[in-house]
Amino acid sequence: xxxxxxxxRVCLVGLGAIGREVQKALATRANLRLVSVxxxxxxxxxxxxAAGMDRNGIAIVGSIAEGLGAGVDVALVMTGSSTADMLxxxxxxxxxxxxxxxxxxxLAYARLATPDLADxxxxxxxxxxxxxxxxxVNPGFVMDxxxxxxxxxxxxxxxxxVERVVDAAKRRGPLRAKVGADxxxxxxxxxxxxxxLGHRGLPESCALVALGLGFPxxxxxxxxxxxxxxxxxxxxxxxxxRVAGLRQSAVGISGGRQVVRLxxxxxxxxxxxxxxxxxxxxxPLDVRIEGGTHGDRGTVATLLNAIPAVLGASPxxxxxxDLPLYGAR
Numbered sequence: 001x002x003x004x005x006x007x008x009r010v011c012l013v014g015l016g017a018i019g020r021e022v023q024k025a026l027a028t029r030a031n032l033r034l035v036s037v038x039x040x041x042x043x044x045x046x047x048x049x050a051a052g053m054d055r056n057g058i059a060i061v062g063s064i065a066e067g068l069g070a071g072v073d074v075a076l077v078m079t080g081s082s083t084a085d086m087l088x089x090x091x092x093x094x095x096x097x098x099x100x101x102x103x104x105x106x107l108a109y110a111r112l113a114t115p116d117l118a119d120x121x122x123x124x125x126x127x128x129x130x131x132x133x134x135x136x137v138n139p140g141f142v143m144d145x146x147x148x149x150x151x152x153x154x155x156x157x158x159x160x161x162v163e164r165v166v167d168a169a170k171r172r173g174p175l176r177a178k179v180g181a182d183x184x185x186x187x188x189x190x191x192x193x194x195x196x197l198g199h200r201g202l203p204e205s206c207a208l209v210a211l212g213l214g215f216p217x218x219x220x221x222x223x224x225x226x227x228x229x230x231x232x233x234x235x236x237x238x239x240x241x242r243v244a245g246l247r248q249s250a251v252g253i254s255g256g257r258q259v260v261r262l263x264x265x266x267x268x269x270x271x272x273x274x275x276x277x278x279x280x281x282x283x284p285l286d287v288r289i290e291g292g293t294h295g296d297r298g299t300v301a302t303l304l305n306a307i308p309a310v311l312g313a314s315p316x317x318x319x320x321x322d323l324p325l326y327g328a329r
Contacts, residue, residue, distance in 0.1 A: 014078035038067035094128025105201030107134025137298030139201035
């Protein structure tokens with residue numbers, strides 16, 4: 001779809017915690033105008049009121065088809081983490097000729113784990129002449145797009161490592177639950193095995209970094225381990241022996257050599273939160289963001305800031321590597 005006239009008309013799909021924050025941020029953007037909101041749990045309610053704002057006169061509807069029938073340019077979708085969840089959304093958006101920007105973690109690089117679904121979404125997008133993008137603060141920025149942009153200052157790159165440490169005590173309840181805070185180690189491992197725990201999208205970020213640098217990966221080794229509170233390393237509000245959070249890694253191997261390593265810790269009272277990128281290259285780079293990139297606000301920002309680039313892109317399923325550098329407007 002070609003770039004729409006300003007303001008860009010937005011359909012918001014999903015009024016969870018992030019969806020409500022996105023709606024508040026939309027009200028501050030002159031180039032974006034909210035025209036419809038979809039969430040079956042809030043049907044008939046005023047969208048502004050549901051988000052804790054002043055009433056805005058937009059009645060929440062229960063289906064995407066209804067939401068996309070209001071003269072929409074782009075759908076902001078914040079429902080589900082798997083690519084399979086996105087296929088019916090893309091089908092509805094393609095039928096309406098509406099571009100899609102989603103926080104779905106697996107969609108950030110759907111071809112990695114679900115190539116058949118990626119092909120199906122790409123085909124629907126082309127048939128409807130729309131663009132589809134999965135993005136967020138991570139995946140979508142800190143551990144993939146950011147290191148690749150930093151690598152633009154290198155003549156050559158041998159390997160990349162990114163470390164992100166997040167204090168889960170300062171984040172929403174759902175994130176603390178996702179990292180297994182206050183579980184026993186056995187409960188944590190059972191949650192990981194059932195895919196209830198852990199950060200979605202880390203292998204996708206690893207694959208994106210390798211793709212952006214031209215490293216053909218033989219495999220991605222992924223691991224998730226609990227961070228357990230001890231008497232020597234206490235965690236606020238977490239009893240000794242119980243889980244404070246997780247450490248998760250995705251390591252990309254090419255030709256028997258580690259070329260990309262992503263290490264993520266999200267735990268209660270994590271010491272020294274930060275984001276750090278090391279590039280073994282010419283010249284080498286070591287860039288650290290003290291305090292780290294705010295997860296929720298960063299996610300809101302990446303979704304909104306991607307919209308103009310998505311509207312100006314060619315049809316199909318895209319990754320952040322396919323779009324030009326963009327920022328707040």
